[in-house]
Amino acid sequence: MAELGLMSMGVKETYGGTDAGALAFSLALREIAYGCASTAVMMAVTNMVAEVIQYFGSEVQREQHLPSFGSGHYRTAAFALSEASAGSDPAAMLSTAQKHHDRWLISGSKQWISNAASAGVFVLWARTSEQGNKGLSCFLLPAGTPGLSLGKPEDKMGLRASDTLPLELDGCELPLDALLGQEGQGFKIAMHALNGGRISIASQCLGIARAAFDEAKAYAKEREQFSQAIANFQAVQWMLADCQTELDAMELLVNHAAARKEQGIDYSQAASMAKLYASEAAWRICNRALQIHGGYGYTREYPVERHLRDVRATQIYEGSSEIQRIVIGRSLLS
Secondary structure (H helix, E strand, O other): OOOOOOOOOOOOHHHOOOOOOHHHHHHHHHHHHHHOHHHHHHHHHHHHHHHHHHHHOOHHHHHHHOHHHHHOOOOEEEEEOOEOOEOOOHHHOOOEEEEEOOEEEEEEEEEEEEOOOOEEEEEEEEEOOOOHHHHEEEEEEEOOOOOEEEOOOOOOOOOOOOOEEEEEEEEEEEEHHHEEOOOOOHHHHHHHHHHHHHHHHHHHHHHHHHHHHHHHHHHHHHOEEOOEEHHHOHHHHHHHHHHHHHHHHHHHHHHHHHHHHHOOOOOHHHHHHHHHHHHHHHHHHHHHHHHHHHHHHHOOOOOHHHHHHHHHHHHOOOOOHHHHHHHHHHHHHO
16 A cells, blocks of 8 residues: 555655645555555555644654655554543543653553554654643654564454554653653644544445445345345335435545545644534434345344444444534534
8 A cells, every 4th residue: 555655645755755735645545445444544554644744744854764654664543532531532631641850751641542553653642731732742753663563453333454552651851852742732733633534434434335335236146035136125125325426425524524635725623524424424324334235234244234333333433323413513603
C-alpha cells in the first residue's frame, strides 16, 4: 500500500507523499474498505497521523517522520488519545507529561489504540497542566521507546484483522522537541485530526455498505424460493431500493465534506453529518443484506456477516453518533 502511495495521500510530494487531496483519499479508502474494512482502518489512521504531523509539526519533525510513511518504513502509525476514563471526554485524561531538565517524562495508559502493534510512530496526548482541555499537549512517540509497552490485543466483535491494543507508559523519556505544536494545544490538534478522521470513517462505511449491498443483490438473483428468484419479491426489491437510496445519500454527504476540506473551507459540521449518516445508514444496509441472505447470512459461509460486524464499530470510534449530534447541533446554533 505504501508503494502505491496509499499510506501518505495527504502528504506533500516534498516529503515523499502522494498529495492526492481529500476527495481522492476518500475514493481510495472506499475501495479498500469494499475489500477489507480492517485494512481500511490501518490506512485511515496512518494517513490521519501523517496529516497531523504535516499540519502541526515543525520542519524538523516533518523531515524526520513524513518520508517514512511514503516509503513504508513506518508500516502504520497510531493515534493515542483515548483512555479507559477518557473516551468522548478528553478532559478526563490522566496520562501526564512532565518536564525534567531537557526531557519530557510521560506516564499513564491508553486504551483502544488501533495499529499499536505495527506502528512506527505514535501521536500521543498527555496532560501537561490541570486546566481541563487546555492542559492537554501532543507528542510524537517513536515505537520502541523505553517505558512504552503494549497490552493484550482486544478480542473484538469485528475489524478483527486490525489490531487494537492498550498502551502502558512508564516514565517514557522524550526530548523537548518531541512536543507536537505548542504546549497546551493538544485538544485543538485532536479536534482538527478527528474532523478529518470522520470523513475517513464515513468513506469506510460507504465501502463496507456497498460490498454488502452488491453481495445481497447478487444473492437475491440466485436464491430461489417458491419456484422463483427471491429478487422477484416486492419485499426484497424494497429492501434493495432503500439500500441504493441510502448509498447515494451517503456518497453525496461524504463527497461534500471531502470537497470542503480539499478547498480549505470549514468542514467540521459537514464531516460530522457525513460520519453520522454514513455509519447509521451503513449499519441498516448491512443488516438488510444479511436478512436477504436469510439463514445463510448468519453463517460464515458468506461474507455478509463480517460486514455487519465490521460496520458496527463505525458508530462508536472517531466520535460516537451521540457526539456527532452534539457537534452538529452546536454548529447550527453558534
